[in-house]
Amino acid sequence: MNSVQEVNKHPLATTNATTTADKNKNSVENPQDRFLKLLVTQMQNQDPLNPLDNAEVTSQLAQISTVTGIDKLNDTLQLLLDGIEDSRTLEAANLIGHKALVPGTTLSLENNAAIGGFELPQSVDKLSVTILDSSGIAVRTLDLGAQPAGVNTFIWDGAADSGANAANGNYSFAIKAAQGDQEITTSPLALGQVSGVSPGEHDAILDMGELGLVGMTDIKQIFK
Numbered sequence: 001m002n003s004v005q006e007v008n009k010h011p012l013a014t015t016n017a018t019t020t021a022d023k024n025k026n027s028v029e030n031p032q033d034r035f036l037k038l039l040v041t042q043m044q045n046q047d048p049l050n051p052l053d054n055a056e057v058t059s060q061l062a063q064i065s066t067v068t069g070i071d072k073l074n075d076t077l078q079l080l081l082d083g084i085e086d087s088r089t090l091e092a093a094n095l096i097g098h099k100a101l102v103p104g105t106t107l108s109l110e111n112n113a114a115i116g117g118f119e120l121p122q123s124v125d126k127l128s129v130t131i132l133d134s135s136g137i138a139v140r141t142l143d144l145g146a147q148p149a150g151v152n153t154f155i156w157d158g159a160a161d162s163g164a165n166a167a168n169g170n171y172s173f174a175i176k177a178a179q180g181d182q183e184i185t186t187s188p189l190a191l192g193q194v195s196g197v198s199p200g201e202h203d204a205i206l207d208m209g210e211l212g213l214v215g216m217t218d219i220k221q222i223f224k
Helices: 003-009 011-027 031-044 054-093
Strands: 099-103 106-109 115-121 124-132 138-142 151-154 169-179 183-184 187-193 196-199 206-207 213-215 221-223
Touching: 054 206, 106 115, 106 187, 115 124, 115 169, 124 151, 138 151, 169 187
Parallel strands: none
Antiparallel strands: 099 187, 099 221, 106 169, 115 151, 115 187, 124 138, 124 169, 169 183, 196 206, 206 213
């Protein structure tokens, strides 16, 4: 008889295998089942002279029911969340082909026109946009004057401060805003086109081409 057969027939090997199987079984045992077994064991081993009263037993059974109910509620909520996420992804798919403003400083000049944006936490009485080329050199400064709070857009016609027309292509921009003597922090917004949608962990993810991947909550304004 070979050594493998001897090991398999050895009673210790059988015991170890059984113990491992029992451990695996216990590891996947339902929490409610463990709770109920503990209650049954407690009742079986109670002191006959001092038994568990009905109120205590009822209370523990109520706990079992509560735990079971919470688990079922959690499962239901998860199904609802999954459904909402799928619905949001389908809704986001309707944005494919549309342009939208998202956080960024990229400005694309095409046919002597480029659109950018910014978001203000409050109204300002002075705001300027400085457009920069790929080397970071200022090409044009737009004085937009007073601007209201919220999301705003601006258009650059491609004209440089020198009077010449800038070449089509990608630029960047910086914004400076102030209310009186106080400088106001401004969030720049870049315009891009939605080319694709994919489900994310909590929300749909939009592919904005050169602007990268953004979440639905990053969309500040949508254009047809």
